[in-house]
Amino acid sequence: MKTIIINGSPKAAHGNTEVFITQFLKGMTNQSEVAYVAKTDRHQLARYIRSFDTVLFVMPLYIHAMPGIVMKLIECMESATGPGKSMGFLVQSGFMESAQSQYLERYLRAITKDLNYTYLGTVIRGGSAGISMMPESMNKKLFKQLNQLGACFECNGTFDRDIVKALGSVQSLSKGRCFLFEALGKVGLSDAIFWNGMLKNNKAFERRFDRPFV
Ligand SMILES: Cc1cc2nc3c(=O)[nH]c(=O)nc-3n(C[C@H](O)[C@H](O)[C@H](O)COP(=O)(O)O)c2cc1C
Incomplete structure (x- = not known):
């Protein structure tokens, strides 16, 4: 083969x-x-x-x-x-x-x-x-x-x-898990910590909501 x-x-x-x-x-x-x-x-x-x-x-x-x-x-x-x-x-x-x-x-x-x-x-x-x-x-x-x-x-x-x-075992998120992730996000404990860090390292944090094509 x-x-x-x-x-x-x-x-x-x-x-x-x-x-x-x-x-x-x-x-x-x-x-x-x-x-x-x-x-x-x-x-x-x-x-x-x-x-x-x-x-x-x-x-x-x-x-x-x-x-x-x-x-x-x-x-x-x-x-x-x-x-x-x-x-x-x-x-x-x-x-x-x-x-x-x-x-x-x-x-x-x-x-x-x-x-x-x-x-x-x-x-x-x-x-x-x-x-x-x-x-x-x-x-x-x-x-x-x-x-x-x-x-x-x-x-x-x-x-x-x-x-x-x-x-592929995580097919979709259960209601409980969605609720948990939402709650964690509200207290600043989501993976946004990681992504925000990356944006800051690339000096792009302040422009994260830019909409260049609008
Ligand atoms: C333009 C773009 C669109 C993406 N769209 C999706 C998406 O619809 N759903 C998803 O789960 N991940 C999405 N992702 C995340 C990528 O699938 C993920 O980061 C992947 O590991 C990237 O692989 P690569 O580093 O080989 O490009 C997107 C990433 C980019 C850059």
Whole structure:
């Protein structure tokens, strides 16, 4: 099975998507090739993809959808002409609910079928906005899951169901949890502490409510 992993982040190797790919590959004995949509001509990449049996897209969720550069690449892809071609996806996002990615998942399933590829599924992981900035100890559980996901993928050519289920386990927030987060936010104990710190470090805090396109 010849596999190519496509990093669909506009940040290429400098975002959270890259962390997901690195940890996924760590579980494999034979490394798969990685290509960056943000750094490659999309027509060239779409042609190159045709020489692989399996295409694995790893991307962030942007506004409940895939990044535009991924969509443009997919639009350049041609349908598979024979059997044995498969496509899978890993979508990671900022908000913790995996339900955020459900619309995209539906599209990915449909487009895979349209392109005459076998659909391997979509792995969804929310709550990932800070992972490239967090110490490794805080990502221990996630990294272990991704290592195992990569190892199983190399062995079976599919995603392990249990790991997929565990990664996307926070489907939506219960009323109780929403209430708790709201209360914590009111007393200043939300993740705004972290994001505000980042805004201040980048001298953008005072401009956080700017609406440049209005
Ligand atoms: C323009 C933009 C739009 C985003 N939209 C969403 C969204 O709709 N839902 C969500 O859960 N996270 C959203 N996020 C958060 C990203 O999915 C998250 O930070 C991800 O880890 C970024 O991966 P990257 O560093 O590889 O780009 C958005 C981030 C950006 C920059």
